[in-house]
Amino acid sequence: xxxxxxxxSEKYNIxxxxxxxxxxxxxxxxxxxxxxxxRDYSEEDIAWxxxxxxxxxxxxxxxxxxxxxxxxxxxxxxxxxRKELLSQQRDLLIAQKKxxxxxxxxxxxxxxxxxxALKTGKLTWE
Amino acid sequence: xxxxxxxxSEKYNIxxxxxxxxxxxxxxxxxxxxxxxxRDYSEEDIAWxxxxxxxxxxxxxxxxxxxxxxxxxxxxxxxxxRKELLSQQRDLLIAQKKxxxxxxxxxxxxxxxxxxALKTGKLTWE
DNA sequence: CGTTGACTTTGAGTTAACTCTAAGTTGTAT
DNA sequence: ATACAACTTAGAGTTAACTCAAAGTCAACG
Numbered sequence: 001x002x003x004x005x006x007x008x009s010e011k012y013n014i015x016x017x018x019x020x021x022x023x024x025x026x027x028x029x030x031x032x033x034x035x036x037x038x039r040d041y042s043e044e045d046i047a048w049x050x051x052x053x054x055x056x057x058x059x060x061x062x063x064x065x066x067x068x069x070x071x072x073x074x075x076x077x078x079x080x081x082r083k084e085l086l087s088q089q090r091d092l093l094i095a096q097k098k099x100x101x102x103x104x105x106x107x108x109x110x111x112x113x114x115x116x117a118l119k120t121g122k123l124t125w126e
Numbered sequence: 127x128x129x130x131x132x133x134x135s136e137k138y139n140i141x142x143x144x145x146x147x148x149x150x151x152x153x154x155x156x157x158x159x160x161x162x163x164x165r166d167y168s169e170e171d172i173a174w175x176x177x178x179x180x181x182x183x184x185x186x187x188x189x190x191x192x193x194x195x196x197x198x199x200x201x202x203x204x205x206x207x208r209k210e211l212l213s214q215q216r217d218l219l220i221a222q223k224k225x226x227x228x229x230x231x232x233x234x235x236x237x238x239x240x241x242x243a244l245k246t247g248k249l250t251w252e
Numbered sequence: 253c254g255t256t257g258a259c260t261t262t263g264a265g266t267t268a269a270c271t272c273t274a275a276g277t278t279g280t281a282t
Numbered sequence: 283a284t285a286c287a288a289c290t291t292a293g294a295g296t297t298a299a300c301t302c303a304a305a306g307t308c309a310a311c312g
Contacts (some may be wrong), residue, residue, distance in 0.1 A: 006288075017271060020290090025269095036278070038289065051232075058229035059185075062269065076243075083240035090233040097226045100219055103184035106177075107216040114209035122202075132258075143301060146260090151299095162308070164259060188299065 002032060003041040012053055019049065026066045027052050029073070059096060060089055128158060129167040138179055145175065152192045153178050155199070185222065186215055 009016045019039075022028050028048040031039045041049070055065055068085055071078040135142045145165075148154050154174040157165045167175070181191055194211055197204040 004288090015271075016289095018269090021270065024291095036289095038278085054229055054232060056269090057225050059226075060229075079240055079243050083237055083244065086233050086237050086240070090230060090237065093226055093230050093233070097223060097230070099183050100185075100223045100226065103180055103186075104216060104219050104223070106180060107212050107219070111209055111212050111216065114205055114212070117202075117205050118209065130258085141301075142259095144299090147300065150261095162259095164308090182299090 001040065002043070003046065005039045005041070008041050008046060008049060012049060014049070014053060022049070022052055025062060026069055027062055029069065055089075058093055060092075064089055127166065128169070129172065131165045131167070134167050134172060134175060138175060140175070140179060148175070148178055151188060152195055153188055155195065181215075184219055186219075190215055 003011070005016045005019055008014070009019060023031055023039075028045070031045045032042045034040045052065060056062070064085065068082060071082045071085065129137070131142045131145055134140070135145060149157055154171070157171045158168045160166045178191060182188070190211065194208060197208045197211065
């Protein structure tokens, strides 16, 4: 009915071993299994994978994802804590974004100097 | 005349060991030394440290910084290559920034859902 | 002149996040 | 039925980037 680990692996370009690792480590909840114990990813399972991929791509730690899932499993009593956790992570990403913009500007400046050097045949200053 | 390793370490909040590591690995050029061989960071040395810190904070690999310095040392004949290297790194950062923005949006959405849940006492949907 | 504290080097150890191996089981195609 | 690929697990190995330890040198202060 759902997707095999291989299909999920290909769809999201995440190695099957990494998907198993995420499950075992508690980054995503236990995946639905067939009668014979084979992983059979439901839409919900897939949504967790997609979320993990997105968060990891932005640099959130495995640890914070594990902590989030732990709180999630505990139910409604952890809503405030979960919100706090996400806010903290959001703040980290905002800071990262600022750093990134700063560095991109520096690179742009250096690149334009090199472009100028290539046109005129020499660096304008060092 | 210049700064000691400790002063640079404190000014940029980089452990002294890491400064030595950067120098040894070729992330920054060999630092000016006193007659007795002690590091005595000149303004130029410090500019390299500052640059390394900025690039690393944005996520550039040590390897790419080493490669850049290698080209830099070779002189003007590598200007095109250096420009290419910086452009590639810039493109990586642009992509990272996009990913970051996407993830921040997702987090903002989730956070607003939790805030709503905290006000109304329950999650509006799952 | 001795000791203190910052410096030096080489090289081993740590951490996060995978990534792979080995050994074994199962579903499917001939 | 039999072979073969894809699955399973536990656990060891890898990589990047530090991070620390050990052993030794050196300038300056009391």
